[in-house]
Amino acid sequence: MGGERARLTALYGGLLLLAGVLLTGVVYVLVKDGLYSSISVAMTTAVPAQRLQDLPAATPSPQWTPAIRTSPAPMPPGVTPGLAITRTLSDAAESAALERLLTVSLLVLAAYAVLSVVLAWWMAGRVLRPVAVITETARRLSGENLLGVPPGRSPWGRIALDGPPGELKRLADTFDGMLGRMERLVSAQQRFAANAAHELRTPVAVQRAAAEIGLAGEPGPERVARIREKLIEVADASERTIDGLLLLASCEQGLRERRPVAVHEVAARAVEALAAEAAERGITVSLDARPLTVGGDAVLLDRLAYNLVANAVRHNVPDGRVGVRTGPDGIEVTNTGPVVPADTVPLLFEPFRRLAARTQAPGEGVGLGLSIVESIARAHDARVTATANAAGGGLTVRVRFAA
Incomplete structure (x- = not known):
């Protein structure tokens, strides 16, 4: 069962991990598409445009080289200083939020992958438990111990699976029914063998007694005739018994033609x-x-x-x-x-x-x-x-x- 459990674990774990990756990717894409507009609206609402226009012009960054750019870059036509500041802040907030989201998502995905494997291993064990019980029961039972009940097992050596209706529940119940039929067949076969031996032993004993006792000494013609009649009667009974047994055996093989x-x-x-x-x-x-x-x-x-x-x-x-x-x-x-x-x-x-x-x-x-x-x-x-x-x-x- 170890191989099947490992394969089911790989299957369940792979499906759960794939679902986690897809969910993380979808969330990242959706957040990225709407994050910039959400930040822009929030900043514009919190800081009106007219107040942004009153802010002093942005000074060049110390890392800029004066030889390369000695004056601020001209703004595109129609772009006010307030709108430029809003866009710059929105871009910076978007980049930081996406970076944070990606880092947290990868960490959560790694933890989710480990948890998926553990859950998949547990789920595979739960799913295969009835199969293991059926296998163990089939290995344990035979014609001699069909009625044996090991400690802690269900009565009469049955699985008696306790669970909700389903394929494995039906399989276990079917196996229990098969064991019941096997029990009846084995019991009937044992009784049949014992009864057949008894029925055939009785006429043999009668014949032996008739021969040893009835014909002992020098029996007269009448006595010999009676013993002869008795032996023929017992032989006829034995023949009927044997014919009946042969007929039973032939019927069990089914019909060759109809x-x-x-x-x-x-x-x-x-x-x-x-x-x-x-x-x-x-x-x-x-x-x-x-x-x-x-x-x-x-x-x-x-x-x-x-x-x-x-x-x-x-x-x-x-x-x-x-x-x-x-x-x-x-x-x-x-x-x-x-x-x-x-x-x-x-x-x-x-x-x-x-x-x-x-x-x-x-x-x-x-x-x-x-x-x-x-x-x-x-x-x-x-x-x-x-x-x-x-x-x-x-x-x-x-x-x-x-x-």
């Missing part, structure tokens, strides 16, 4: 695919498919609609209801079900988040459904929102596509 996709047809296929499961659970599914076509990936949008309907069917109550609606504003899925606290709704979009603790029951999801929905929607420049239903419990999830 093609028109009829969302209302996608929603109809999702309802049809889950009709048997909904009937088995006693869930009534209604569909209001109004035309909606968006540009995107057909496979991903199929997965989005399937996850929305599957989440509504599986997290429901006996004899519950699911409503699926598409239209110009997007796709909306509403279901009955357990009461969801309002503060818990945003957390359901995080990977491996569930409303209730996992019980390892058959057919239980891994907690990636809504996370995948949000990731696919973000890849399509869409926005996902969820609200807890006031009556009947459950959720209403909406996906709004950009126009």
Whole structure:
């Protein structure tokens, strides 16, 4: 920052010094132009012309040489002795005043130059202080100490610049917002890694236990069949988890190409695919498919609609209801079900988040459904929102596509 401060000091100091020189020059010129007439008027007013004419004729100066001039120089025609004396005195007063003005102006200009440099250095420091704070904060923070708060700093490791609105204030606020987003991303990444490790470690432990305990000794055919069925079930669950993680990763990379996709047809296929499961659970599914076509990936949008309907069917109550609606504003899925606290709704979009603790029951999801929905929607420049239903419990999830 030292180089920038020196350059700003030179710029500010040069501008202030230039303004001082111009001001001094303008004042000198204006005073010089009107000084003679002002002195003449003042002297004529103070000493009238008739009194000047009564004064004795001026004697030659001692420094004049008699050999050169033995008699006073003749005055121009029409010039009285009083007027000549007035002009002589005015010239002398003007010369003395201008000399004094120039001397004082140069002294003041020199002092002003020193003061300009000092003020410019101070001003440059004040202007660059937010930049120094931003630089120091960026250098200090990292993924490990993003939440660290050194002594004397603002809470949560933010700049929190206190100042009037302006470009630097907006820059500091923007940097604070970026740090907040980085904090949320780092926290989500850490939770995701921990949850993924836990979710993948559990089926591995189950498989190991089944192999070591269930197949110990000389198990009979029935026992081997049960262990085999259990191992296949755990392997299928692990495969679904891995597929979900891969899908999340691919969605984060964005779409390579976009093609028109009829969302209302996608929603109809999702309802049809889950009709048997909904009937088995006693869930009534209604569909209001109004035309909606968006540009995107057909496979991903199929997965989005399937996850929305599957989440509504599986997290429901006996004899519950699911409503699926598409239209110009997007796709909306509403279901009955357990009461969801309002503060818990945003957390359901995080990977491996569930409303209730996992019980390892058959057919239980891994907690990636809504996370995948949000990731696919973000890849399509869409926005996902969820609200807890006031009556009947459950959720209403909406996906709004950009126009």
